[in-house]
Amino acid sequence: MLDFFYQLIGSIPFQWTEHTFMKNALLAIVLITPLFGLLGTMIVTNRMAFFSDSLGHGAFTGIAIGSLLGMAAPMAAAVIFSIIFAISITLIKHKSRSSTDTVIGVFSSLAIALGLVLLSAGGSFNKYSSYLIGDLLNIYPSEIVSLFFFFIGVIILWVLVFNKLLLVSINESLARSRGVKTLIIEMIFTATIAIIVTISIQWVGILIINSLLVLPAAAAKNVAGNVRQYTLFSVLFALVSGVCGLILSYYWGTATGATIVIVAGIIFLLSALIKRSR
Amino acid sequence: MEHEHIKCAGNCCGLCCTKIEDFGVMLGHVKIIENVNMHIHCGELTAIIGPNGAGKSTLLKAILGEYKHTGSLTYMDAKGEREGSPLIGYVPQHLDFDNGTPASVLDLFLSCNAKSPAFFRGSKKQKNRAKESLQRVNAEHLLHKRLGVLSGGELQRVLLALALDPIPDLLLLDEPVSGIDQKGLALFYKTLSDIKTQYDLTIILVSHDLALIKSHADRVMLLNKTVVCAGTPQEVFDNAKTSELFGLPVGPGKKEDSENA
Secondary structure: OHHHHHHHHHOOOOHHHHOHHHHHHHHHHHHHHHHHHHHHHHHHHOOOHHHHHHHHHHHHHHHHHHHHOOOOOHHHHHHHHHHHHHHHHHHHHHHOOOOHHHHHHHHHHHHHHHHHHHHHOOOOHHHHOHHHHOOHHHOOHHHHHHHHHHHHHHHHHHHHHHHHHHHHHHOHHHHHHOOOOHHHHHHHHHHHHHHHHHHHHHHHOOOOHHHHHHHHHHHHHHHOOOHHHHHHHHHHHHHHHHHHHHHHHHHHOOOHHHHHHHHHHHHHHHHHHHHHHO | OHHHHHHOOOOHHHOOEEEEEEEEEEEOOEEEEEEEEEEEEOOOEEEEEOOOOOOHHHHHHHHHOOOOOEEEEEEEOOOOOOEEOOOEEEEOOOOOOOOOOOOEHHHHHHHHHOOOOHHHOOOHHHHHHHHHHHHHOOOHHHOOOEHHHOOHHHHHHHHHHHHOOOOOOEEEEEOOOOOOOHHHHHHHHHHHHHHHHHHOOEEEEEOOOHHHHHHHOOEEEEEEOEEEEEEOHHHHHHOHHHHHHHOOOOOOOOOOOOOOO
16 A cells, blocks of 8 residues: 555655655655644644643653563553543643642653653663654654554544534533533543654654644634634644655755744744734 | 412422522532522523622532532423423633634534534534524624624623523523623623513523613522522612622612622
């Protein structure tokens, strides 16, 4: 199946399309950036940017625990830990009467510290440093196939929970009066973010993964007048940043994830200008 | 009237009724409200008044089921056939959403009533349903407006329309403290009265505007952690406890200052 896409990409008359690693990276970007765009819309309207950032930190700890303990399947261990982290922080956020910012801040710092301690335990942190900035050019074909199924899963989930999430973002009491189980919906949402962040950290890097979630949606919010436009623009901005960032990073020899974020940042600035001029 | 009420308290005189018995809410270790009893018939607008921190919004949220409460809420329709929990429509005090949120009024209706996600824009039927709901409150022109650009009064009418779709058994309103001018408020109460008569609704309204309550409410309940007094607007406003709690004369014939109440 992948061969077909390889040929398709290979038929684009540019030098970068000749390399298999670039083809793999492009396929991965086409699958994963739309998901960042989709999930980002609700992160931004729910004012959860800081929260999703802490999920990234939780995912980092998950990877640390995964690579130390779950030698057989580090990724599975990491995903499970991240989900637990996401769900517990959501629960605490709900129960706690103190400022959510503080609660999230505490857990976020603890998570990243624990992750760093675990990974540096053997004195060999260097081999894990790729998690900090990510390496998208090192993606395997088998991972692309798994990404594809994950992509389908998230799309289905999104269609099922979108209305409820939207209502919660507008008013929680109103949502509850409409029979929405707000806590469960929020948990499903944060768990999904946790999964996508955990599996993408190795390609994008923990330092910038949150920008990928937030920037396209924030830019879309500036120019959209209803949720259809919001969703479409966010996915489009994420996809365009991803593809442009990949190509630019090839010619500039820069880190792919960071280059993608810079493109997304430029799109955001342009959208803010459009918003002001309206 | 009082005698009649006692006589048929058991079967609500063939009217649909909502009974709130012995409601109490604890948040953490703090008792917010206790021993709240209400018995309301449909076609009645009951206004809840009280000083700040009296537990008015808490009572509404307890009825909604958002806060855990002691005591019971029972509902029975006019024929005595359907009992149990009523279908509740709720108009929140404020939305607390991001002003720049791209959601439109139509999106809000779709998110409540459509099965397909709101970014598919809904079927023609869904769109018409939203339009009809908005017509009830004379706000159909707002269908494609973004929530963030609506004025306080417009937003409240949209939320009322939403709470009336589907027509609930019990309509709860938490009146906004700010953002609506006096004219908009009067219009809102007029709409509410019309809807009450038209659909024979039971309405519970938390309000701060004593003048408007006087002319529109059927019953008034003064709440301060528990029910201080209840009855017709005249009875409650003439009660000495009311003037005491509000620190101003609200008796008949006096021009009351309803601001900051």
